[in-house]
Amino acid sequence: MTEHETDGHTTDTTDSMDEPEEDEHEEQKEAGDDDEQTVRPSDIDIHESIGNDTLDDLDVELENGGGSSTESTGVDLDEVVLEETKDDSKGLFDDLLSGEPIFENKEVLRPSYTPHELPHRTDQINQMATILVSALRGETPSNILIYGKTGTGKTASAKFVSQELESTSQKYDVPCEVEYINCEVTDTQYRVLAQLANKFIEKNHALIDDRLDSLRDLRSTAADDSERLSDTRFDTVDDVDERIADLETDREEMETVPMTGWPTDRVYSTFFEAVDYNERVVVIMLDEIDKLVEKSGDDTLYNLSRMNSELDNSRISIMGISNDLKFTDFLDPRVKSSLGEEEIVFPPYDANQLRDILQHRADIAFKGDALTDDVIPLCAAFAAQEHGDARRALDLLRTAGELAERSQADTVEEAHVRQAQDKIELDRVVEVVRTLPTQSKIVLFSIILLEKNGVHNINTGEVFNIYKRLCEEIDADILTQRRVTDLISELDMLGIVNAVVVSKGRYGRTKEISLSVPIDETEAVLLSDSRLGNIEDAQPFVQARFDN
Ligand code: ADP
Ligand code: MG
Secondary structure, three states: OOHHHOOOOOOOHHHHOOOOHHHHHHHHHHOOOOOOOOOOHHHOOHHHHOOHHHHHHHHHHHHHHOOOOOOOOOOOHHHHHHOOOOOOOOOOOHHHHHOOOOEOOHHHHOOOOOOOOOOOOHHHHHHHHHHHHHHHOOOOOOOEEEEOOOOOOHHHHHHHHHHHHHHHHHHOOOOEEEEEEEOOOOOOHHHHHHHHHHHHHHHHHHHHHHHHHHHHHHHHHHHHOHHHHOOOOOOOHHHHHHHHHHHHHHHHHOOOOOOOOOOHHHHHHHHHHHHHOOOEEEEEEEEOHHHHHHHHOOHHHHHHHOHHHOOOOEEEEEEEEEOOOOHHHHOOHHHHHHHOOEEEEOOOOOHHHHHHHHHHHHHHHEOOOOEOOOHHHHHHHHHHHOOOOHHHHHHHHHHHHHHHHHOOOOOEOHHHHHHHHHHHHHHHHHHHHHOOOHHHHHHHHHHHHHHHOOOOOEOHHHHHHHHHHHHHHHOOOOOOHHHHHHHHHHHHHOOOEEEEEEEOHHHOEEEEEEEOOOHHHHHHHHHOOOOHHHHHHHHHHHHHHHHO
16 A cells, blocks of 8 residues: 555545555544645645545646656646646646657657768768769769668668769769669559659750750840850851750650550650750669569569660669568579679678667757666667667667657656567557458457467367358358468468467377467457458357357
8 A cells, every 4th residue: 555545544435445454443533524625735645635536637747747847847736636726728738748858859760861870881881882983974883782681771871872972963063863763662664664754854854944044045145146156056046946946846745654554665765765865874773672573573674774775875873772682583684683783781780780870869869868878778689689670779769759758757768668669569560460361360360269268279170160150250251271271370470370380199290379469459450350340249159169
């Protein structure tokens, strides 16, 4: 029991049930005394003066203001205790705002933020720069293939290099351009080529408009004074008019590619003409290139990689970025050798490197003393286990900060990081389960029902029996036991169930299946699927099965 009750002022009778005998007498004596009583804040113990219901609310309020400054807690004890005056000025958000903010600039921890400094990627960035500098000399850089697991800084480094390349090319006024395409979003040959074509058409329009402006200027001055043409390539005003007419035709003929509908070779030739309209070196960055190849094969890469031999004015160079180390196995050998002229590997970060990365970002993201000492090392350690993923490390740090903020703590602590780890893991599970195909969901639901009915070491046959009943219940096709076994293996690979093969001696071998994710949350996700939502009443028949 808490200390406030030991001196006998408790009025809550349910609490007093747990009290030692000797206190009970005193409590009864004073019960009811304080309901309407007027008390001065100075001579009361808040916890004693109010019932349990209000106690919870008050705890929250005290925590809000707690810590830094007691004068500005924003809790007026008189009002809370006596409940006579209402504080109308307090809105929904006042309490939340009143706490010391944890974050200075949370955006810095989001994936969309491109850092200006990338510790521990100097080697990779220099390698890219050494290859791409040719573009600034008007030569064609070798194609580059970048490999590394997710969160190893590939995208951030590539974007950093491309910004530098473009700003340097502007500084020296050399025609060098970088086009970045995320192939997870732009995932077919049509879309990649259409996006590229439209980008260059837009650039060409701007270029033509510039030229037209100066030609029209020239024309109007030359109309009065033909001497003006002497140091141009035009002999007569008519020549200028002709050139203006040509450019206007060019501009009109550049038709932007619609998002769907054209034959692919028309999209390709539109891109080809648009890029070759002007002298330039173009670096095309294809991020998540493995997704493109997986979804639509290597035609895009084949077409892009042989373009240079046909272009007259421009040159293109491809930089492919892949999360999948083995993706070139699926490429046509010609594409593979052309694309992989240069290869750069991004190894996973270790815990120390992750600490540096987090520290750099935390300095900008958080208020001065918002982080306790063990927060960054713990985030780094968790993310190092997760294949050295800097994205995970930053997510952890941001989520820990948000959890601290939500609980109105003054600082982010180790416990917040652990909560964040659980939350992120649960979010992942929820997402995986939510996007499972219906049949896998039914199989998973069968396993959950068995576990909920206390079955341990579940075997495939048991899962299959429940699975069949569930399918009948919701009118779904029933797969063979063999297929169901495959689906269980897939769930195992996704980390949702654990299936171990055990030997039953002369009875052969069987699988023992158990759930490796939180049961209630997983069940809730499954039942939120409209098809499975109808089988809430499955419990009885599962029960019946085990009663027999
Ligand atoms: P990848 O493309 O390899 O999956 P990203 O480049 O998207 O990884 O990096 C994931 C997150 O980690 C991004 O928010 C990025 O800004 C950050 N990050 C990765 N490496 C570094 C680094 N060396 N320094 C600072 N931030 C980094
Ligand atoms: Mg990336």
